Amino acid sequence: MSQSEQIRLAGPSAATFESPARHRSLWVDAFQRLLRNKAAVIGLGFILFVVLVAIFADVLAPYSYRDQDLGSVYQPPSREHLLGTNQYGKDVLSLLIYGARVSITVGLVAQLIIVLVGVPIGAISGFLGGRVDMIIMRFVDIMYAFPDLLLIIIVMTFIKGALPKAGGPLAPLARLNELTGGLLGVFIALGLTWWLTVARLVRGQILSLKERDYILAAQAVGVPSRRIMVRHLIPNALAPVIVAATLGVPQAIMMEAGLSFIGMGVDPPTPSWGMMIQEGAHAIRGYPYLVLSPAAAIALTMLSFNFLGDGLRDALDPGMKDR
Numbered sequence: 001m002s003q004s005e006q007i008r009l010a011g012p013s014a015a016t017f018e019s020p021a022r023h024r025s026l027w028v029d030a031f032q033r034l035l036r037n038k039a040a041v042i043g044l045g046f047i048l049f050v051v052l053v054a055i056f057a058d059v060l061a062p063y064s065y066r067d068q069d070l071g072s073v074y075q076p077p078s079r080e081h082l083l084g085t086n087q088y089g090k091d092v093l094s095l096l097i098y099g100a101r102v103s104i105t106v107g108l109v110a111q112l113i114i115v116l117v118g119v120p121i122g123a124i125s126g127f128l129g130g131r132v133d134m135i136i137m138r139f140v141d142i143m144y145a146f147p148d149l150l151l152i153i154i155v156m157t158f159i160k161g162a163l164p165k166a167g168g169p170l171a172p173l174a175r176l177n178e179l180t181g182g183l184l185g186v187f188i189a190l191g192l193t194w195w196l197t198v199a200r201l202v203r204g205q206i207l208s209l210k211e212r213d214y215i216l217a218a219q220a221v222g223v224p225s226r227r228i229m230v231r232h233l234i235p236n237a238l239a240p241v242i243v244a245a246t247l248g249v250p251q252a253i254m255m256e257a258g259l260s261f262i263g264m265g266v267d268p269p270t271p272s273w274g275m276m277i278q279e280g281a282h283a284i285r286g287y288p289y290l291v292l293s294p295a296a297a298i299a300l301t302m303l304s305f306n307f308l309g310d311g312l313r314d315a316l317d318p319g320m321k322d323r
Helices: 003-009 011-022 026-035 038-055 092-128 130-145 148-165 168-179 183-193 195-209 213-220 225-236 238-261 273-281 289-315
Strands: none
Touching: 026 038, 026 289, 038 092, 038 289, 092 130, 092 183, 092 195, 092 225, 092 238, 092 273, 092 289, 130 195, 148 183, 148 238, 168 183, 183 195, 183 238, 195 225, 195 238, 213 225, 225 238, 238 273, 238 289, 273 289
8 A cells, every 4th residue: 555545544533633733722832832941930930939928928927027026136047037137126037928929019910000001002003003103102202201210209209298198089099009008109100101112012013913814804804993903913912912021020020129229119017128128238247138138039039030031932932833
């Protein structure tokens, strides 16, 4: 029997056997490629560890972040205090655990706000084009020209100064800011300034995708523009947005740490890794552990998100499929 006859006879079963691997979705292929990236897997594992620590901080922390013992200030690491105590007699390990809750919350919520703002604006700009696109992109250019750190400091100064005394319609925001330990201002400040990159990224993707044959065919048969955008354009433009959001989380964590370091971040006594560095900086020569532990936590968390972001970028790149 010839080889062609063998293929013809075995056709249906062979096609049935090979079809699952041949028709896997982009997301399944991307997930499998991500698992082959050891650095990304290690980064994802550390991120999950930090998230679990943040969620179960009340259970894992040996002391509350409000507990202080003025008779045990500046104690070096010991069995009772594994990472020592600070100038207020607070357990550094407990502050580090509760600080993870602040950093992870800032990183994830800030990126969620950025995506919710940037994706619709970028999609509308790219899909409608014309005058709408020009107006939106000129506004984005103006916002890019304004120093984002200065705008964040202005917003934080206003929120910290005016919001606690606000009444009327701003009273719920003041209450929410109090419940979040002053994080509402960080969310608003980052959301106002960091959506620009996502909007431009989505706009570029939409401009490319809307010229594809399946989009033109959908428009030709009368599919509503809203359905085309929601069902076809935005889902196919999300891959680079996911990568950008993952790489943006460590930037948000670093920004929160910097704001807390200069006293513009969370409100005391809510612990923050940046605030821990700020409080321990004046005693770094005699008690370096006060700075080293939160600095190491920030560095490892940022490195893990960068590893995961690089892994997602490679996994979601169609050109990496056969590599």
